[in-house]
Amino acid sequence: MFSFFKKKKNVYECLPIKVDFHSHFLPGLDDGAISLDETMTMLKQMHDLGYTHLIMSPHVMGDYYKNTPLMILEKLELVRMEALKQNLNLILDATAEYYLDEWFAEKIEQKQLLPFGDNNILFEISYVNEPRNLFETIFNLQIAGYKPILAHPERYSFYHNRFEIYEELVAKGCQLQINSLSLIGYYGIAERKTAEKLIEKNLVAYLGSDAHKQKHVELLKEVSKTEFFARASQQIQNNILSDKN
Numbered sequence: 265m266f267s268f269f270k271k272k273k274n275v276y277e278c279l280p281i282k283v284d285f286h287s288h289f290l291p292g293l294d295d296g297a298i299s300l301d302e303t304m305t306m307l308k309q310m311h312d313l314g315y316t317h318l319i320m321s322p323h324v325m326g327d328y329y330k331n332t333p334l335m336i337l338e339k340l341e342l343v344r345m346e347a348l349k350q351n352l353n354l355i356l357d358a359t360a361e362y363y364l365d366e367w368f369a370e371k372i373e374q375k376q377l378l379p380f381g382d383n384n385i386l387f388e389i390s391y392v393n394e395p396r397n398l399f400e401t402i403f404n405l406q407i408a409g410y411k412p413i414l415a416h417p418e419r420y421s422f423y424h425n426r427f428e429i430y431e432e433l434v435a436k437g438c439q440l441q442i443n444s445l446s447l448i449g450y451y452g453i454a455e456r457k458t459a460e461k462l463i464e465k466n467l468v469a470y471l472g473s474d475a476h477k478q479k480h481v482e483l484l485k486e487v488s489k490t491e492f493f494a495r496a497s498q499q500i501q502n503n504i505l506s507d508k509n
């Protein structure tokens with residue numbers, strides 16, 4: 265039956281990508297959500313924005329965030345149960361955001377990582393010092409059967425004027441995940457410009473909120489209005505479709 269009362273569209277409804285590939289929503293594991301209540305508030309916000317699938321990625325970093333796959337999966341189960349109880353219709357998965365340090369090297373060797381999808385591993389590097397073993401680590405991940413994804417490449421200022429590094433990373437099979445908030449200049453102008461250039465060059469495989477708190481989720485509304493968010497979403501969708509063919 266025809267109705268004059270159309271359902272109000274949420275901001276992300278028209279976009280092809282409704283998956284968030286990087287966030288810190290799992291409670292009590294890192295510098296993200298502190299309590300289950302805070303987690304649920306943010307998950308509801310993500311749902312209301314139109315997201316349907318969240319891949320949550322707590323930090324794993326040296327002696328600081330010693331999250332094991334088991335600890336992460338236990339928290340995932342807790343959050344899934346709560347979402348079910350509250351009738352929140354979201355697909356919830358978990359992985360980790362590994363920091364490139366000596367502990368990471370050990371975990372790769374022992375294959376003690378928590379991948380997502382097709383054995384994908386999300387990892388980050390220092391914002392201050394360029395790691396000397398970036399390409400070696402990527403190679404070691406691949407030898408161990410993992411598919412490396414570098415988190416927020418636009419946030420590493422030592423690469424901003426060396427764009428060839430990004431091209432080399434992708435050429436060597438390391439996929440790139442940019443932060444959605446970079447597209448509104450949340451981390452700075454240079455980060456925004458770099459993220460936009462990565463999209464222009466079709467080097468972006470994933471978009472992530474990297475949300476740690478409610479403010480980050482609220483800012484995603486602004487991100488959805490940017491031209492580059494729409495372009496990146498479309499590219500990612502096209503890449504996923506071409507991978508399937």
Ligand SMILES: [Fe+2]
Nearest residue numbers: 286287361474
């Ligand atoms: Fe993160």
